[in-house]
Amino acid sequence: MIAGHVDDLNQPTRSFVKASSAALGKTVMQNDHFDAQQWQRYIELETGFVLPDVQLKWLKNAIDHTAQSHGLSVKQLWYQLPKSNALRQQLLDKVLIHESRFFRHQPSIDFVTQCAAEHQRLVLNADRISADGVSGVDKLFRIWSVGCAGGQEAWSLTMSLAAQQMTRFAILGTDVSEQALAKARLAQYDKRQQALIPQHCQPYVYPLSANHPTPTSSLADTAIPATALQASWQVAPTLQSHVSFALHNIIEQQPPTPHLQQVIICQNMLLYFRKFDQRDILARLSAQCAPGGYIVLAPGEALFWRPANMRRIANPQVNVWQKTNT
Ligand SMILES: C[S@@+](CC[C@H](N)C(=O)[O-])C[C@H]1O[C@@H](n2cnc3c(N)ncnc32)[C@H](O)[C@@H]1O
The missing domain is CATH 3.40.50.150 (Vaccinia Virus protein VP39)
Structure with a gap:
């Protein structure tokens, strides 16, 4: 997996992310169209981690795979996430970048x-x-x-x-x-x-x-x-x-x-x-x-x-x- 740098890390505050994400919950899943940015914001709200744009394909695969492995559609996954800690954890496991190595620096x-x-x-x-x-x-x-x-x-x-x-x-x-x-x-x-x-x-x-x-x-x-x-x-x-x-x-x-x-x-x-x-x-x-x-x-x-x-x-x-x- 390639780790990329995040551009524009100067948004005003964490409450800005929260407020925009509250609206996100209501609007994101009106249809089955995959909106990568909405999912990116969900991951950011949960962890602070801003997935670089180069990871968006990876993000989509991780979401599809998590949904499929639970017999859910992506839309159903979205609505299940707040109710299931295990699902949320599985998604985070898949999308975060865990790259590391011995004696890295x-x-x-x-x-x-x-x-x-x-x-x-x-x-x-x-x-x-x-x-x-x-x-x-x-x-x-x-x-x-x-x-x-x-x-x-x-x-x-x-x-x-x-x-x-x-x-x-x-x-x-x-x-x-x-x-x-x-x-x-x-x-x-x-x-x-x-x-x-x-x-x-x-x-x-x-x-x-x-x-x-x-x-x-x-x-x-x-x-x-x-x-x-x-x-x-x-x-x-x-x-x-x-x-x-x-x-x-x-x-x-x-x-x-x-x-x-x-x-x-x-x-x-x-x-x-x-x-x-x-x-x-x-x-x-x-x-x-x-x-x-x-x-x-x-x-x-x-x-x-x-x-x-x-x-x-x-x-x-x-x-x-x-x-x-x-
Ligand atoms: C790229 S790895 C770096 C690993 C190691 N520190 C190194 O330098 O090799 C980043 C790690 O941060 C973790 N991470 C991301 N967001 C986090 C959060 N909100 N709290 C704790 N760990 C987080 C990820 O799961 C990932 O394992």
């Missing part, structure tokens, strides 16, 4: 690994100074991977930290797609993904035997994508206790966890959102960032952002902000 992973190493030193020092072992420093280095897709970013970070002998860290991956999360939890990938993993992290690649149980036989209910069926390896089971995955829609106000995070990494997702949504999301992410913690975006993302409580770190390769106060 190595400088960002190296940066986070360095931060984790510094944090570990700080914790060890604090432990030495504090006789009772209570130092006030959160001992776990917490990382939140936002829009984690099939888990490649979260697992890359886990491998990188483990390769530096770090043990006290917890990584949370969240996504709005159940299907993507099922793949992330399974932690099984194909040979192309293995080739992207640097040498020092290859010890965390465990070959799957040719007759390993297929995901469909063990996880019949969780619509694992076809690519997972060609899996040839899995992430080392010893790493799995560091990582958890949870369903979370980033346009919701409520965070997925009460814990503040030392690093929030959100790459290749915001570019699909309108600017006002990007701003709101970033404000919520900064609220979830621990003092002194970091928000890591993909290079070139949200360059317009000027938060009062964060400072941009001068790093030519990594698009990173540090929280300066609460």
Whole structure:
């Protein structure tokens, strides 16, 4: 699937999208004509994600397929969506862009690994100074991977930290797609993904035997994508206790966890959102960032952002902000 950039992300506000979408519910399905823009707006209202125009054919196929697999017409699907969470979820699974890969942006992973190493030193020092072992420093280095897709970013970070002998860290991956999360939890990938993993992290690649149980036989209910069926390896089971995955829609106000995070990494997702949504999301992410913690975006993302409580770190390769106060 080709990921394209969204043009014109400067519509006024989210309430504008809501208002136009309320009218949409009444008018869209007067006949069976497929109106791609109306469906695009539905996806945007649900998730904030603006499907690029190059994806419209993909969107139509996803809608047709979802409708057919439930014995519905497209019009019936439209009216069933508000009543059925499962249908809505299945459509989102199909239309959102879940493209990801291991070590997608190595400088960002190296940066986070360095931060984790510094944090570990700080914790060890604090432990030495504090006789009772209570130092006030959160001992776990917490990382939140936002829009984690099939888990490649979260697992890359886990491998990188483990390769530096770090043990006290917890990584949370969240996504709005159940299907993507099922793949992330399974932690099984194909040979192309293995080739992207640097040498020092290859010890965390465990070959799957040719007759390993297929995901469909063990996880019949969780619509694992076809690519997972060609899996040839899995992430080392010893790493799995560091990582958890949870369903979370980033346009919701409520965070997925009460814990503040030392690093929030959100790459290749915001570019699909309108600017006002990007701003709101970033404000919520900064609220979830621990003092002194970091928000890591993909290079070139949200360059317009000027938060009062964060400072941009001068790093030519990594698009990173540090929280300066609460
Ligand atoms: C292109 S992938 C990026 C994956 C990964 N961060 C990376 O850089 O490789 C974008 C992900 O954002 C997720 N996403 C889209 N809208 C979302 C939302 N409202 N809340 C949470 N995740 C969302 C999609 O399901 C998809 O898995």
